[in-house]
């Protein structure tokens with residue numbers, strides 16, 4: 001039975017394909033490449049870990065020593081494959097962000113007596129039914145009298161809203177583990193330190209909320225375990241994805257992106273897409289033209305009807321063709337979405353003639369099946385009428401702007 005963690009669950013929610021490549025296929029990402037945000041995060045975490053770990057044994061490092069440790073660790077770990085994706089930012093911007101974050105944190109909390117640190121990088125494990133959940137708490141501390149704090153350090157460049165944190169899953173999961181481990185835990189506070197902004201947030205969870213969370217997580221795990229297709233979900237996160245080389249949605253792009261222009265255009269896939277796009281655009285042009293021509297035809301029809309009335313004829317003769325004009329009275333009922341349609345449908349149903357005039361909408365039926373909206377028994381019986389076929393959909397999409 002695999003072990004789940006918040007980051008695994010989040011990976012699946014962001015992109016099921018990435019989850020598959022990382023945790024099921026266990027593909028090793030190409031060596032070396034690392035986003036500078038992650039690099040900065042690790043360096044700052046290391047400093048705070050040193051600070052609190054040594055505080056457990058009463059050693060209080062001066063700020064200067066911690067900054068020196070940060071500088072040494074930064075230089076020691078820096079490698080040429082640390083990538084700065086953000087335009088107009090460089091290594092120094094991130095380096096100084098770390099210095100400022102540590103300094104502000106230190107000054108705000110010195111002499112660090114707000115609570116007693118129990119451990120750093122604290123492994124928490126627990127079970128939801130048969131599934132094991134685990135995670136690492138940046139810092140676990142005890143305020144006294146059964147009051148615990150779960151601390152999480154963030155170096156991200158954006159601040160979340162309080163309500164986001166009030167529904168955050170990661171620390172709430174840790175709370176479940178801590179409650180199980182420390183039987184004296186009466187109150188547990190979840191604390192986020194947004195170091196770049198020198199801002200802190202606190203939240204709590206009730207027993208009822210934790211119970212609901214367990215249910216949600218269980219349902220998500222079951223969805224993951226049922227998944228057969230692990231669809232790639234493209235988003236901005238692809239820029240940081242280490243598996244694009246293996247991802248069916250991205251690997252062709254990676255394969256052709258550095259080809260010289262003449263080779264790029266000749267590559268079979270590129271030429272197929274270009275040809276497809278050009279035919280599709282021709283179709284669109286022709287459809288626009290057809291629409292214009294239809295408008296013209298409607299106008300000619302109106303003129304011909306008027307002509308026939310004036311001349312009191314039912315046929316107008318041209319060079320090779322003739323126009324026959326016949327008049328008869330007909331009824332026009334409101335179309336769907338038109339006023340009166342709903343009342344009409346209700347009346348038809350009441351009158352008991354619905355079955356005589358309505359037809360089965362297969363597209364809607366398919367949607368009900370896909371959305372799993374139907375009662376399972378009905379769905380199963382309906383599916384007995386259907387033949388399972390492989391349906392492949394080809395869709396032309398615009399590449400993202402920066403590409």
Ligand code: SF4
Pocket residue numbers: 015017018021232233234235237238241242243244247248249250
């Ligand atoms: S490149 Fe994008 S779509 Fe592909 S696995 Fe990574 S995140 Fe998912």
